[in-house]
Amino acid sequence: MIRLALVGPGRWGRILVEAVQGLSEDVVFTRAVARSPAKAADWAARHGIALTDDLDAVLADPEVDAVVLATPHSQHAQQIARVAAAGKDLFCEKPVALTLAEARAALAAVEAAGIVFLPGHIRRHLPAFAEMARRVAAGELGRLLHAEGNMSSDVRVGEVYTPEMWRLAPGESPAGGLAAAGIHVIDLMIHLMGPVATLSALSARLVHEIDHDDTTTLMMRFASGATGTVGTQTATAREFRLQVFGARGWLELRGQNQLTWAPVEGPRTRLTWPAVSMERQELEAFARAIRTRTCHPIPMREVLGGIAVFEAVPAALAKASSVSVPSE
Amino acid sequence: MIRLALVGPGRWGRILVEAVQGLSEDVVFTRAVARSPAKAADWAARHGIALTDDLDAVLADPEVDAVVLATPHSQHAQQIARVAAAGKDLFCEKPVALTLAEARAALAAVEAAGIVFLPGHIRRHLPAFAEMARRVAAGELGRLLHAEGNMSSDVRVGEVYTPEMWRLAPGESPAGGLAAAGIHVIDLMIHLMGPVATLSALSARLVHEIDHDDTTTLMMRFASGATGTVGTQTATAREFRLQVFGARGWLELRGQNQLTWAPVEGPRTRLTWPAVSMERQELEAFARAIRTRTCHPIPMREVLGGIAVFEAVPAALAKASSVSVPSE
Amino acid sequence: MIRLALVGPGRWGRILVEAVQGLSEDVVFTRAVARSPAKAADWAARHGIALTDDLDAVLADPEVDAVVLATPHSQHAQQIARVAAAGKDLFCEKPVALTLAEARAALAAVEAAGIVFLPGHIRRHLPAFAEMARRVAAGELGRLLHAEGNMSSDVRVGEVYTPEMWRLAPGESPAGGLAAAGIHVIDLMIHLMGPVATLSALSARLVHEIDHDDTTTLMMRFASGATGTVGTQTATAREFRLQVFGARGWLELRGQNQLTWAPVEGPRTRLTWPAVSMERQELEAFARAIRTRTCHPIPMREVLGGIAVFEAVPAALAKASSVSVPSE
Amino acid sequence: MIRLALVGPGRWGRILVEAVQGLSEDVVFTRAVARSPAKAADWAARHGIALTDDLDAVLADPEVDAVVLATPHSQHAQQIARVAAAGKDLFCEKPVALTLAEARAALAAVEAAGIVFLPGHIRRHLPAFAEMARRVAAGELGRLLHAEGNMSSDVRVGEVYTPEMWRLAPGESPAGGLAAAGIHVIDLMIHLMGPVATLSALSARLVHEIDHDDTTTLMMRFASGATGTVGTQTATAREFRLQVFGARGWLELRGQNQLTWAPVEGPRTRLTWPAVSMERQELEAFARAIRTRTCHPIPMREVLGGIAVFEAVPAALAKASSVSVPSE
Incomplete structure (x- = not known):
């Protein structure tokens, strides 16, 4: 049983705990660190978790096997460095940093410390995505031409985003x-x-009344020459899809457990996996990486590649980049 | 029974005829015009169609009620003008022209002649799209934020595109x-x-060996402020999807007869219509427009709006329009 | 090109013709036999079919390659004998007879004549069913335990069943x-x-006002020990499904082109084939059997096995066969 | 917060607890009663549950608001009587008894005690079934003709059924x-x-090596004249479906959250609800019934009607009830 300490028992941190506590045979949360412990006291007690505001004490505690960071994005980089310095294995919510420079520094610290480091790219652990990646890597789609993806939800629902939330703070x-x-x-x-x-x-x-864009779209060219689009709306119904087009057919991942294969000729195939807790799968993958000392389950260059895109977006938005279409 | 003359009995023209001949109670093809009648003689005989290379004779024939143009794109504009001058009702494959200037001139001739004019935007007649449009117009999605669409196929399959085909000719x-x-x-x-x-x-x-792009992507901002992407691949499995995201949920049209409604809260709904012949539906819609003298079943400004986008693409491609993403 | 003569240009016979006429490269209908030719004259003319009321003349015509019977069920047995005697290859709508004795006699005549004989079990030709049968035969489901099927429709819709139709005649x-x-x-x-x-x-x-049961259900034990149920309603929405349960998982055929495989463990797979004309597939399979002299594409014992079930139903209905359930 | 005592912390009892413990704001398990407490001690400790072998002590405990029975079927009837005598509200797994006589006695005790009594017909609480029931009750299907259902799984998987399990004991x-x-x-x-x-x-x-039928099928006539079939296999892949056919169309419930409506004419509709924990929904429905003093959320006559069918099955199996089908 890997004993975990949660840093940041906010909305998402609690979801991670509730996905495994009392249910997993691999991991259990025994400690949590909060800036304002009083706010999380009832919740921590219900789950048998000892709460503190002292991260250093937790990092020094030999009864803690690994740390789970679910703190604001802007704090990740320096917290990664502190955990790495303490030599604790580390799970860190995405994005691991807001700039490529910070991310490089944080990952260098991780590498130097020789710890297991798993960023929270939770969908990587879906069996449906694993199968998608296997087919792409095996060349079943032929030359890749294009990808389209969308991940959307409604941050107005369930009081998820409120003006005082750190997610809406500048930066x-x-x-x-x-x-x-x-x-x-x-x-x-x-x-x-x-x-x-x-x-x-x-x-x-x-449409948002809060200071948060509700409609964001990227158009990308990959180094391979293939193209891609990514849409993300924050004021619509939930969506998650990723479709990859190749010279032999396309694959579409939809939701968490559905994968459709459309070959150029012949019948289409839709695979459906049983529904599972993504959060539990992710934390158990972390436990597995710790047990097998797989320090970088997700390649560092892919983690940095994602941050590079993320950081380039403001410049892309600022650049006047399109032609006008005449009105009829 | 509306008696139709087909201009251009090529691959697509034949599909239009076979969708209705002997099957529809509304339309029948009685004449066809080909540049090289010999190539289409057997086919025309099998369908009871009189074949000629003389468009003027057909336009002067009182036994012909209406004309169906399935000729190369670049010929549409001037053929539309000829048919309009003859006062015959007209169905014309899309795109109705390759430039906005040509399209404006052609539609002006159509309007002056008072004929029924239906461009071949075939998916407009799908019951699933009609329902999609009804819901959007009724405001069921709330403010529209974004749209994503893809229409793809493999032009290498079934010898559809061969180097000598007009579709691959310059322009x-x-x-x-x-x-x-x-x-x-x-x-x-x-x-x-x-x-x-x-x-x-x-x-x-x-991947194409023919001189034809296989991967094309647009990113657009609508006058309303909403955004959209359109992907079209010509060397992959068949796909047709159109998804519209609004502040109350999203709608997705998939294939020809499936429409999914995902509201911000509550169950999702997928409607499926019986499979039908799109081509037959379209030509029967043309017959209906003729009988009711609905001259512009598709608003002229929408037809021109599509040509405007189409014409703007080469300039958009030519304009250096993106920021570089640093390699990790 | 196999030249076919249709016997019985009623509702279903016309559907068979319209599925191939001018569309198939394998078969064409050139003759038709009707009891009352006048009723079918317009329709036959539109499809270039010569119409007569003289079956013998058609059977003697060397320009007719094969015969398609779409006549009332009760006429099949003796018409099969006549066609067999003339040595013409034969497609016959199901059921090939209403009793096992008649069916045996008819099939004996077929066998003696050495003709190709294809009964109209149209769904046998679906690629989705062929794949289902292949998997079952290959043992992929393990020992078969049970099957459930339903085929339903609404005979009140589209004026399909009217009191004067032969389908409602006694017997x-x-x-x-x-x-x-x-x-x-x-x-x-x-x-x-x-x-x-x-x-x-x-x-x-x-619910029917016509003299026709709207709700019929069979429960069967197969010779293998497995069980099965068949439901058929004639006053409800269209349905076609067939599900087979085995010790390694189940397979479900739904509609014409969807096959789902649910293994005991692991993801489920749904295969979807492109929509096709079942009738055209069936008549082209007939042409293929003629060209290859495959006299019994469907094994005689399976044809007779179906008639045996069909004939046993009235006795099963007559036999008091169930226990009462006490009201609470 | 309703405080629950679990009687029978076996496989299913534990699933009920894990569905709500630490997650629900309506219910919490505080006590459990086991015949052999030692076997469940670790599990109970992990979930903060006090364990005993003394049911009477639990029934007398004012800190226990209600009881959850997940014991062997044959014990239900007398345990219901004991709980009713103690005046505790009661949730009891299905079947509430193995005979109609026992069930009547148990329900009479429940009624006399005025307690809330919810039998574990867990799928009643699915939003998809609630919607199905609403549409049927509103007459949207017209006259009901027929129903087909199947619930299957593989009791060989995950060591669920072992020869020493009470579920395989005689009776x-x-x-x-x-x-x-x-x-x-x-x-x-x-x-x-x-x-x-x-x-x-x-x-x-x-196929089973254990003494347990793997293939069971019922064919029923309802008092209304409609018919129905129920299949249940215990050595195949998981399945749950329920389809009801009426004179205006059919409805199919598939899995836990999918409902399809096929009207006689027009497009089909498939509704999909978000996946939820059925067990949590059920126990929270119990809490709601307790708070509102809804003593019989499921009508007693329906509970008894189910037991009546169940009890009649052995007699139906014993009765020779079918006609032979001649071999071809």
Whole structure:
């Protein structure tokens, strides 16, 4: 049983805990670190978790096997460095940093420390995505031409995003839903298609009353010459899809467990996996990496590639980049 | 029974005829005009169609009620003018012209002649699209934020595109599959989202041996502020999808008869219509327009809006429009 | 090109013709035989078919390669004998007879004549069913335990069944939709599961104003020990499904082109074939059998096995066969 | 917060606890009663549950608000009586008894005590079934003609059924999967179609090495005249479906969250609800019934109607009930 300490028992941190506590045979949360412990006290007690505001104490505790960071994006880089310095294995929510420079520094610290480091690209652990990646890598799609993806949701629902939330603070979530949602699509695309070479982008706030773009779109050319688009809306119904087009057919991942294969000729195939807890799968993958000392389950260059795209978006938005279409 | 003359009994013209001949109670093809009648003689005989190379004779024939143009794109504009001058009702395959100037002139002739004019935006007649358009117009999606569409196929299959085909001649199909396929997505988007204001584009030939791009992508901003992407690949498995995201949920049209509604909250709904012949539906819609003298079943401004996008693509491709993403 | 003569240009016979005429490169209908030619004259002219009321003349005509019987069920047996005597290859709509004795006699005549004989078990030609049968035969489901099927439609819609139709005449359609619809399910089950050993049945007329049961259900034990149920309703929405349960998983055929495989463990797979004309596939399979002299594309024992079930139904209905359930 | 005591912390009892413990804001398990507490001690400790072998002590404990019975079927009747005598509200797994006589006695005790009593017909709480029931009750299907259902799984997988399990003891599970699985289908059918009047049945053990039928099928006539079939296999892939055919169309419930409506004419509609924990929904429905003092959320006559069918099955199996089908 890997004993975990959660740093940041906010909305998402709690989801991670509730996905495994009392249910997993691989991991259990025993400690949590909060800036304001009082706010999380009841919740921690219900789950048998000892709460503190002292990260250093937790990092020094030999009863803690590994750390789970679910803190604001802008804190990740320096917290990664502290955990790495303490030699604890580390799971860190995405994005691991907001700039490529910070990400490089953080990953260098991770590498130097020889710790297991798993960023929270949660959809990588879906059996449906694993099968998608296997087929792409095996060349079943032929030459890859293009990818399209969308990850959307409604941040107005369930009081998820409120004006005082850190996610809406300046710098935490540039370009609308990109940091919270679209980054998942970018991460999976980079794994399938390789690094992104160039980027155009559009973003707008059309309906939100909060200061957050609700509509963000990227158009990319990969280094391979293939193209791709990523859409992310934050004021619509939930969506997650990723479609990759190759010279022998296309594959579409839809939701968490559905994968469709359309070959150029012959019948189409849709595979459906049983529904599972993604969060539990992810934390158990972390436990497995710790047990097998697989320090970088996700290649560092792919992690950095995602941050590179993310960081380039504001420049792409700022650049006047399109032609006008005459009105009829 | 509306008696039709087909101009251009090539691959697509024949599909139109076979969709209705002996099957429809509304339309029948009685005449056909070919540049080289010998090539189509057997086929025409099998369908009871009198064949000629003289368009003027057909236009002067009172036994012909209406004309169906399935000729190369670049001939449409001047043929539309000839048919309009003869006062025959007219169905014309898309794109109705390759430039906005030509399209404006052709539609002005149509309007002056008072004929029924139906461009071949075939998916407009799908019951599934009609329902999609009804819901959007009724405001069921709330403010529209974004649209994504893709229409793809494999022009290498079934010897559809061969180097000597007119579709591959210079000027007939700029920007890969846009004229044959992507234009359908653009047309439906314009109907749902309104006119396009600005445009960026990527296009490439990655696998084709013929001189034809296999990967083309547009990123657009509509005049309304909403955004959209259109992908069209010509060397992959068949695909047709159109998804519109609004502040109350999203709608997705998939294939010809499936429409999914995902509201922000509550269950999702997928409607499936019985499979039908799109071509037969379209020609019977033409017959209906003739009988009711509905001269412009598709608003002229939407037809022109689609041509405007189409014509703007080469400029968008030529304009350096993106930022570089640093390699990790 | 196989030249066909249609006997019985009623509703279904016309559907067969319209599926291939001018479209197939394998078959063409050149002759038709009707009791009352006047009723079919316009239709036959539109399709270039010479019409007569003289079956013998057609059977003697060397320009006719094969015969297609779409006549009332009760006429099949003796017409099969006549066609066999003339030595013409024969396609005959299902059921090939209403009793096992008649069917045996008819098939003996067929066998003696050495003609190709294809009964109209149209769903046998679906690629989705062929794949289902292949998997079952290959043992992929393990020991077969059970099968469930339903074929239903609404005979009140589209004026399909009117009181004067032969299908409602005494003897033509005992047990509701069994002769027109349920027999398809029985035929496919026999091919997959082997012969039926015992049978219970329920049938009722709950809503029809015509004299035709709207609700018929069979429960069967196959000779193998496996069980099965067949439902057929004639006053509800269209349905066609066939599900076979084995010790390694189940397979479900739904509609004409969808096949789902659910293994005991692992993801489920749904295969979808492109929509095709079943009738055209069936008549082209007939042409192929003629060209290759495959006299019995469907094994005689399976044809007789289906008739045996069909004939046993009235006795099963008559036999008091169930226990009462006490009211609470 | 309703405080629950679990009686029977076996495989299923634990699933109920894990569905809500630490997750629900309505219910929490605080006590558990086991025959052999040692076997469940670790598990109970992990979930903060006090364990005992003394049911009377728990029934007398004012800190326990309600009882959850997940004991062997044959113990239900007398345990219901004990809980009712203690005046505790009660949730009891299905079947509530193995005979109609026992069930009547148990329910009489429940009624006399005025307690809330919810039998574990877990699928009643699915939003998809609630919508199905609403549409049937509103007459949207017209006159009901027929129902088909299947609930299957593989009891060989995951060591769920082992020879020493109580479920395989004599009398606990007559007729294969009927008590564990098929009874769910029967319960929902009775709610939709009314009481069952007559019954035929087939059952067999074709592959199991344990003494348990793997293939069981019922054919029923409802008091209304409509018919129905229920299949339950215990050695195949998981399945749950329930399809109801009416004179205006059919409805199919598939899995836990998918409902398809096929009207006689027009497009089909498939509704999909978000995946949820059925067990949590059920226990929260129990809490709601307790708070609102809804003593019989499921009508007693429907509970008894299900037991009546269940009890009649052995007699139906014993009765020779079918006609032989001649071999070809």
